[in-house]
Amino acid sequence: MFLLAGLGFLAGCATTRRSTSLPDVPWSYGRAPGSGLPPRNDYPVLEPTAPGPVQSPPSQTFGGLIPRSGWATGSPIPTRMDPLTGVHRITLHHDGMTPFSSTSQGDAAARIDSIRRAHQAQGWGDVGYHFIVDPAGRVWEGRLLQFQGAHVKDKNPGNIGIVCLGNFERQSPTSAQIDALREFVCRVQSAYRIPNSRVQTHRELAPTLCPGGAMQARIAQLRQVGAFA
């Protein structure tokens, strides 16, 4: 069973398949001296750049993530979060706020930080999602992976949350955003050996419009062509 499931997602993710992966906890989270961030073995971390015109969105080549320090103006509150263990699921979201299509890195950073503030204001330890994909196709680090997310009621344990910025009840995701999402999901699937059947949208797990009709349709198309599910 497990082997078949694995082959299923590898078929769709073949272009991004990596040879190194473990069933769980593929990288360690010892803190580097003098660093507020955990070291990463898997993803080279890009230094944040000043807001401005997009040059070459890093996630289009998937060379790395923009770290939490590249957008957050406030710290996580670890006492409000549980450890993330037993990763077995990925859930996809939209942010569901006002439509957003800016390709400015600064605009995306500000929007992610506004989500963090709203989530912390309701008593959460940090932004609820582990990763964020913006309209330019950049992938951002959200809540650190050492912590369980807060993005699907009663289904957060072992569940990696990925959100696309925008409201896809009222707009469509950009091609760059969907391409980046697909490729990044494949990486996460590979790292944690998550089968396609466990890559789901929020509305497939709970009564909600999230991730919006347009994004839901794009996910359905990706599944149809075997892109990841």
Ligand SMILES: [Zn+2]
């Ligand atoms: Zn959602």
